[in-house]
Amino acid sequence: MIERYLNIAREVIDLSLKQGAEQVSVSLANATSFQLEVRNQNIEALKEAGSSGIHVTLAKNQKRSTLSSNDFRLETLEPLIRSTLEALPLMGEDPFYTLPDPKLQGKAEIDLQFRDPNFEKMASNEKINELMLLEKEALSIDSRLQTEEISFSDSISYMVHGDSNGFLEGCSKTLCSLGVSMFAEDGGEETEGSSQSLNTGRKQSDGWYSSSRFRKDLESREDLARKAGERTLRKLGSVKPKSCEVPVVFSTEMAQSFLGSLASAMMGDNVFRKHSFLKDSLGETVANPEIRLSDEPLLPGKLGSRHYDNEGVKATPLMLIDQGKLLSFMCSTYSANKLDRQSTGHAGGISNLMLKPGSYSDEELIASIDNGLYLTGMSGQGVNLTTGDYSRGAQGLWIRKGKLAEPVSEFTIASTFPEMLKGISMIGSEVDERSTILTPAFRIDSMNISGS
Amino acid sequence: MPNPELKMKQSSFLDQVNGSTEATVGKVFEQQMGIDERVLDRLLNRALDQGGDFADLFFEYSLRHSVVMEEGIIKNSAVAIISGLGVRVVEGDQTGYAYSEDLNYDAMLHAAGTASAIAHSGQVKINEARRFNQQNVKNHYPVLKTISDLELTSKIGSSEGVILRDTRPMFRFNVHSIAQEGDQIQNGTAGVGGRVGLDFLESTDHPIEVGSKSAQEAILLLGAKQAPSGPMPVLLGPAQSGILLHEAVGHPLEADFNRKGTSAYSGRMGEKVASELCTIYDAGTVDHDRGALNFDDEGSLTGENVLIERGTLRGYMHDRISADYYKLNPTGNGRRESYAHYPLPRMTTTYLANGDTDPEDIIRSVKKGVYCASFSGGQVDISNGDFVFVPTTAWLVEDGRFSHPIKNFTLIGNGPDAMSKISMVGNDFAISEGIWTCGKDGQSVPVGVGLPTVLISEMTVGGM
Numbered sequence: 001m002i003e004r005y006l007n008i009a010r011e012v013i014d015l016s017l018k019q020g021a022e023q024v025s026v027s028l029a030n031a032t033s034f035q036l037e038v039r040n041q042n043i044e045a046l047k048e049a050g051s052s053g054i055h056v057t058l059a060k061n062q063k064r065s066t067l068s069s070n071d072f073r074l075e076t077l078e079p080l081i082r083s084t085l086e087a088l089p090l091m092g093e094d095p096f097y098t099l100p101d102p103k104l105q106g107k108a109e110i111d112l113q114f115r116d117p118n119f120e121k122m123a124s125n126e127k128i129n130e131l132m133l134l135e136k137e138a139l140s141i142d143s144r145l146q147t148e149e150i151s152f153s154d155s156i157s158y159m160v161h162g163d164s165n166g167f168l169e170g171c172s173k174t175l176c177s178l179g180v181s182m183f184a185e186d187g188g189e190e191t192e193g194s195s196q197s198l199n200t201g202r203k204q205s206d207g208w209y210s211s212s213r214f215r216k217d218l219e220s221r222e223d224l225a226r227k228a229g230e231r232t233l234r235k236l237g238s239v240k241p242k243s244c245e246v247p248v249v250f251s252t253e254m255a256q257s258f259l260g261s262l263a264s265a266m267m268g269d270n271v272f273r274k275h276s277f278l279k280d281s282l283g284e285t286v287a288n289p290e291i292r293l294s295d296e297p298l299l300p301g302k303l304g305s306r307h308y309d310n311e312g313v314k315a316t317p318l319m320l321i322d323q324g325k326l327l328s329f330m331c332s333t334y335s336a337n338k339l340d341r342q343s344t345g346h347a348g349g350i351s352n353l354m355l356k357p358g359s360y361s362d363e364e365l366i367a368s369i370d371n372g373l374y375l376t377g378m379s380g381q382g383v384n385l386t387t388g389d390y391s392r393g394a395q396g397l398w399i400r401k402g403k404l405a406e407p408v409s410e411f412t413i414a415s416t417f418p419e420m421l422k423g424i425s426m427i428g429s430e431v432d433e434r435s436t437i438l439t440p441a442f443r444i445d446s447m448n449i450s451g452s
Numbered sequence: 453m454p455n456p457e458l459k460m461k462q463s464s465f466l467d468q469v470n471g472s473t474e475a476t477v478g479k480v481f482e483q484q485m486g487i488d489e490r491v492l493d494r495l496l497n498r499a500l501d502q503g504g505d506f507a508d509l510f511f512e513y514s515l516r517h518s519v520v521m522e523e524g525i526i527k528n529s530a531v532a533i534i535s536g537l538g539v540r541v542v543e544g545d546q547t548g549y550a551y552s553e554d555l556n557y558d559a560m561l562h563a564a565g566t567a568s569a570i571a572h573s574g575q576v577k578i579n580e581a582r583r584f585n586q587q588n589v590k591n592h593y594p595v596l597k598t599i600s601d602l603e604l605t606s607k608i609g610s611s612e613g614v615i616l617r618d619t620r621p622m623f624r625f626n627v628h629s630i631a632q633e634g635d636q637i638q639n640g641t642a643g644v645g646g647r648v649g650l651d652f653l654e655s656t657d658h659p660i661e662v663g664s665k666s667a668q669e670a671i672l673l674l675g676a677k678q679a680p681s682g683p684m685p686v687l688l689g690p691a692q693s694g695i696l697l698h699e700a701v702g703h704p705l706e707a708d709f710n711r712k713g714t715s716a717y718s719g720r721m722g723e724k725v726a727s728e729l730c731t732i733y734d735a736g737t738v739d740h741d742r743g744a745l746n747f748d749d750e751g752s753l754t755g756e757n758v759l760i761e762r763g764t765l766r767g768y769m770h771d772r773i774s775a776d777y778y779k780l781n782p783t784g785n786g787r788r789e790s791y792a793h794y795p796l797p798r799m800t801t802t803y804l805a806n807g808d809t810d811p812e813d814i815i816r817s818v819k820k821g822v823y824c825a826s827f828s829g830g831q832v833d834i835s836n837g838d839f840v841f842v843p844t845t846a847w848l849v850e851d852g853r854f855s856h857p858i859k860n861f862t863l864i865g866n867g868p869d870a871m872s873k874i875s876m877v878g879n880d881f882a883i884s885e886g887i888w889t890c891g892k893d894g895q896s897v898p899v900g901v902g903l904p905t906v907l908i909s910e911m912t913v914g915g916m
Contacts, residue, residue, distance in 0.1 A: 039712065042545070042546065043546050043570065044545065044546060044547065045546070045547040045548075045549065045794065046546075046547070046548050046549070046569065046570050047547075047548075047549040047550065047794065048549075048550050048566050048569075049549075049550050049551045049552075049563070049566075049792060050552075050553075051551075051553060051792055052553065064527075064528060065528065065529045065530065065531075066528060066529075066530040066531075067530065067531050067532070068530070068531075068532040068533075069532065069533045069534070070533070070534050070535065070536065070553045071533065071535065071553070076533075080531070080533070084531065087529065090526070091525075091526050091527075091528075091529060092521075092524075092525025092526040092527060093525065094525055094527050097527075124569070146713065148712060148714050148835075183713075183714050183835050186836065201715070201716045201717055201718055201719065201720050202716055202835075202836050202837060203714060203715075203716060203718075203835035203836060204835055204836055205714060205833070205834070205835035205836075235836075238836070240912075243681055243682045273630075274630055274632070274637055275630070275639070377833075379831040379832075379833070379838075379839075379840045380829070380830065380831050380840035380841070380842050380862050380864075381828045381829045381830075381831075381842045382840075382842045382860075382861070382862040382914075384639070384860065386630065386637050386638065386639050387636075387637065387638065387859075387860070389859070389860035391842075391860055391861050391862045391914050391915070391916075392840075392862060392914075393831065393838070393839075393840030393862055393864045393914070395833075395838070409836065409838055410838045410864055410865070410866055410912065411864060411912060411914070412840070412861075412862045412864050412912065412914025413914075414681070414860070414861070414862075414914055414915060414916050415916070448681060448915075448916050450681040450682055450864075450912055450913065450914040450915065451682075451912060452682075452683060452912070
């Protein structure tokens with residue numbers, strides 16, 4: 001597969017140059033995936049398919065256009081390339097668009113363990129059986145639990161990137177996931193002043209999933225079922241908290257969400273467009289001195305690892321924030337040209353964004369708070385990277401005297417990125433490996449809660 | 453603004469899909485690809501040869517153009533061509549699905565075979581030659597000039613012998629602005645669009661209006677103060693505030709959640725779930741709206757469906773599977789993102805019927821509250837009914853008057869609770885500009901919303 005794609009990339013580059021393009025870059029991808037959903041010991045859906053795409057950028061005289069197609073045949077691509085090149089003179093001249101500096105391109109020399117050697121060894125029937133058992137296990141935890149969905153998916157993907165600089169590389173990756181989503185009726189405790197009487201059908205749902213390049217690294221059936229069950233049941237009887245200002249512990253998943261937004265504000269594309277509250281902060285202290293944030297592309301087996309970025313720039317670790325000081329933005333070739341810097345190998349975004357773990361267990365983070373919030377869910381688009389404002393719908397568990405107490409929902413949390421970054425005073429030690437954002441939970445000293 | 457020469461140049465890609473819907477789809481699939489009734493028949497037979505109640509084939513050929521202008525130059529233009537076939541086999545509430553982007557016969561037959569694996573009991577008798585009925589439907593989005601950022605051409609053939617063809621234009625024009633004053637920077641964004649052609653942009657002042665609106669929003673926000681915090685009356689301006697309906701009642705009334713029992717509205721048909729001032733519809737028949745569909749993505753005709761009538765729950769939005777489960781007719785809400793996805797119950801254009809109060813009187817009635825005019829989006833938790841939506845332009849209202857613009861907040865409420873607190877409904881109903889995209893289970897589809905001015909007597913405002 002990779003060989004075939006490398007050949008197509010070569011042919012497309014040659015053809016484009018022959019037709020008059022000065023710079024060409026080509027990306028091809030193919031993924032074969034299998035998805036299965038089970039509910040009430042019944043297969044709800046079984047989906048199997050392969051999909052692919054080619055993406056070509058053509059440039060001449062500092063003008064560029066892109067084309068993409070899911071049909072790789074040269075007889076389809078040839079007229080598309082020709083008409084795209086014909087239309088190029090109509091574009092504006094953009095001196096900042098260039099291919100990467102060839103000296104920065106290349107493949108990092110390391111085995112990143114992209115591919116499970118046993119990937120093809122599990123039959124559909126086994127996957128179905130596993131889900132049936134997983135559902136039974138989850139339902140056996142508590143009689144109040146019902147199934148929303150039990151799911152399995154796996155995929156194998158192939159990617160090739162090449163350009164007219166002469167860069168041409170390919171790789172293949174496997175990925176598999178198991179997920180459990182449960183729900184339970186929530187009679188709820190009638191709270192004063194709220195008109196919950198109309199909401200007689202209230203339920204709570206939650207779940208857990210495991211995701212890994214290697215099937216053997218997926219969490220056990222027992223762990224998945226137990227976590228999904230616990231997370232669903234702990235939401236029952238949730239109440240709306242009073243408006244106040246309190247410390248908040250961001251669970252690992254919420255920490256991922258927060259750091260994901262922060263990473264966007266460090267992307268060169270947002271910086272040169274002035275869409276980032278950090279645009280003028282390079283070299284300044286922007287966070288608590290405890291904070292050390294880096295992008296780590298070369299971690300074997302981790303989901304965001306890569307040998308090179310989407311433009312073929314060789315991947316290297318990059319320190320973003322050290323001792324609270326902002327040291328670098330993440331740049332693609334274009335944003336680097338705009339900001340008069342060098343590409344950091346971030347065409348396509350972060351690889352593995354890593355917050356250096358601290359020494360506290362989640363229990364110790366919670367125990368440090370007399371009255372506050374353990375945040376387990378956020379919703380809505382209330383993140384403004386330009387201004388740094390942060391206001392999100394929230395749910396979680398209230399912390400009373402250092403212990404988790406009643407579940408809370410239907411409120412918002414608000415602050416700003418600068419305040420939050422400076423307020424991260426305690427960092428946990430347990431990292432959630434299921435994401436390209438590798439972070440433990442952390443405590444933020446004060447946030448505004450808007451509730452009843 | 454894109455220059456006219458560029459438009460003409462790009463339209464050359466579109467020559468192959470110009471013309472009427474029937475002729476267009478016929479040309480792409482039948483003439484160019486050789487997918488005729490015999491092929492449909494064989495593929496359907498293969499899909500059902502393990503059994504199953506129903507099978508359908510969804511062919512798609514789509515062409516998307518986009519042009520980006522930034523810093524005064526046309527920076528990039530992109531064209532994308534996507535084609536493929538999705539094969540679905542349904543048995544009871546089980547779905548087998550496979551797709552192929554390769555539209556040669558063997559690849560399509562392989563996909564049909566893969567989808568058939570779900571079924572194990574033969575309920576459909578395979579005849580040697582299925583007779584197809586070519587169904588013609590009313591076109592809710594005829595287009596004069598077909599250059600747009602998305603051209604979706606679909607054709608559905610089902611085991612029940614129905615063939616439907618559609619050409620679905622989609623156009624979107626967006627402007628993002630930033631305004632700076634001293635250290636302070638604010639964004640503004642505005643857009644228009646719908647199932648329209650380029651004539652839409654040419655025949656009006658839309659580009660200028662959108663540009664001004666986007667710039668004005670950014671400038672307004674430069675002078676905005678922090679929003680208040682806590683429960684208070686919330687005024688929702690016309691059109692865009694329809695997001696409230698989309699999140700608070702729309703998603704929870706999609707029938708798959710109710711079939712599975714996970715929605716806060718499950719099993720509550722005929723019960724009071726909103727204020728008596730609320731009559732809410734979902735309709736795929738709003739001409740040229742972003743949510744419009746002549747028929748849905750499994751071939752059911754769209755219509756104007758009542759969801760809530762004077763506060764009482766009257767209906768869910770169905771796809772075939774949920775309609776079969778509830779023994780009802782499909783409502784035309786079975787939608788999919790593309791051939792690579794199976795249909796799910798989804799909204800089309802969701803709106804609240806007009807009331808009879810002058811919007812000025814509604815604003816005057818509020819002692820202290822917030823007025824929201826435009827939004828960046830929303831989200832809902834189906835099971836407990838909690839939803840958020842995020843205003844971009846809003847004002848504090850004091851003693852019945854706009855006091856000053858406010859920023860940086862989220863509104864949070866609970867579906868049935870918020871809907872019961874709708875205490876006034878204006879007579880200024882409007883459908884939002886066609887800018888909304890709805891995500892569910894990893895599938896994105898274009899949708900519309902509409903609403904007159906509404907007062908919610910109390911809702912939590914999440915400011916600082």
